[in-house]
Amino acid sequence: MRNVRVFDGVSGQAQDGMDVLVEGSHIVGVSSSPVAGSDGAFEVDGQGRFLMPGLSDAHVHLMGNANSMVEFLQGPTGALYGNTIAEAKRMLLRGFTTVRDMGGDTAPVKSLIDRGVFEGPRIFPSQAMISQTSGHADFAFVYDTPEEFGGKPSRTEDIHFTRVADGVPRVLAAVREQLRQGASQIKLTLGGGAASMYDPLNTLQYTPDEIKAAVQAASDYGTYVATHVYTPAGIARAIDAGVASIEHGHLADEETVKRIADAGVWLSMQPFAEADHHYPDPVRAAKNTEICEGTNQVYEWARKYAVKTAWGTDLLLEPQSAPRQSEMAARLGEFYSNAEALKMLTSGNAALFELAGERNTYRGGKLGVIAEGGWADMILVDGDPLQDISLIGDPDTNFKMIIKGGAVVKNDL
Incomplete structure (x- = not known):
């Protein structure tokens, strides 16, 4: 050129x-x-x-981006993957050549893209989000019996979007399962979220021993754990257990952001605005509002303490909102200089992706x-x-x- x-x-x-x-x-x-x-x-x-x-995106849900909740729970499995492959091409045509997928069965899609069968970005898959019962990635119905008591896996577990695991032995098995299926890194949910139904934002999820077990199992495979968590208490527990990446963190206070910097942990943030997600019930809508209100302040502290900050979108279960990915990339300029934003969107995110070590199949360049x-x-x-x-x-x-x-x-x- x-x-x-x-x-x-x-x-x-x-x-x-x-x-x-x-x-x-x-x-x-x-x-x-x-x-x-x-x-x-x-x-x-x-x-x-x-x-x-x-461009790169450090927190996508390709399968979640491409399918609604109704499609997840009631749609044919083949259609879920077909929609995912179609969205992968659209994402590439938005200029996103590399993404880190933070929950969903995208290792098979990655393989097809890497072989040239379909067009799409390079993918660092996490495979299923791992959650405790009643945690952020527990999408079972409230009347379903947990597996621990003899119940069946939920629909989202059947399609490898989530995995519910309680106790150290099951957490170890869940982490190893995702690695067996091709995960580059592991995604663990350690606190409440807007999209989930059973967990207020202030909940602490997974005990220190469970988190440490996940970190050990990932480390044994040369990779790391990234954790969905918003609050100071949850972030502190994650750092104490040895996680490498805090996903979100929008409710952190200044002391917590400084601690993230001092620990050398990554903060994978999203410049959320309320219109990015739509929730039909007032409880989840209120959680979304609270999360969005923390965005400006946490970015300010992250800059102040030179936190290793990555950028992502975390758009989920609303396929019509997928094109907001580009808008959210441009929105990063509201918090950083244009040069800082562009570096984060390119080489900055890439530095986080490289923590996957030999699980990174793109080490050839x-x-x-x-x-x-x-x-x-x-x-x-x-x-x-x-x-x-x-x-x-x-x-x-x-x-x-x-x-x-x-x-x-x-x-x-």
């Missing part, structure tokens, strides 16, 4: 008049001087446009950067997101070319 303004994902600024050479699936050269490709190479004149790494040896995942933008980050909120109009692994998946030039 010739004559582009390159934002490399790391430096925080862009360089004009650059050439980028791609061979196969990787970037092999980035230069201010003309680079020579092989005979017959496909050449693109960027005409001075902005070239950036592909660097993610989130435009640099020699990086995966050739790139977006050619009409306009400069460093000056106007709202451009990434409208990928249909402003993303003129999207490349993943050296293959052009969109070309509007």
Whole structure:
């Protein structure tokens, strides 16, 4: 690609008049001087446009994004996966070339995408969200008998969206089950949430011994545990048990955010606004409001204490809201400078993904950067997101070319 303004994902600024050479699936050269490709190479004149790494999302639910609760509970299983594959392509066409899936049976979808059978982003699957009975990922009906007392798994467990496990032995088995199924990292739910029916936000879920067991089982496989949790008490318990990533954290106080920084733990936040999710009952709607009201303050403290912060969306069970992913990426500019936001959306998230160690199947290249040896995942933008980050909120109009692994998946030039 010739004559582009390159934002490399790391430096925080862009360089004009650059050439980028791609061979196969990787970037092999980035230069201010003309680079020579092989005979017959496909050449693109960027005409001075902005070239950036592909976007990433550290907290998606591909299956949850693509299907409603009714579809989860009553729809044919094949349709659930069909909808997931379709959403994966739409997500790629929004410019998201890598995502970390935080709950859902996406390892088979990842395999199909990686083999080139379908189009979609690179996926770091967590497989089923692991929850205690009555916890955030317990989607059984209130009248269902828990498995511990001889009941059957819920529908969401049957389709590997969730796994309910109580006590150290079952937690160990649940973690190992997800690793067997292809999880890159483990997702544990340690507190209440807006989408769940039985748990107020202030609940503490899983005992310290249960959490430590999950961390040990993940560590034995060279990977880590990420935890859904909002409150100071829940975050403290997670840090004490050795988790590597706090998912959400919107109700944290300043002391807790400082502790996250001091412990070197990641904070995987989402810039939630109330309109991102819709709940039919007043209890869950009130929980959603409380979570959203904490967003601004926690971001402020995270910047103050230089917390390792990742960005994600956590859109769930409302397929019509899936395109908000782009809007939420642009919204990150309300809390960070445009350069800081773009770095988080590219190389920043990638640093979190790399905690998966050898469970990361994309170790053959660097993610989130435009640099020699990086995966050739790139977006050619009409306009400069460093000056106007709202451009990434409208990928249909402003993303003129999207490349993943050296293959052009969109070309509007």
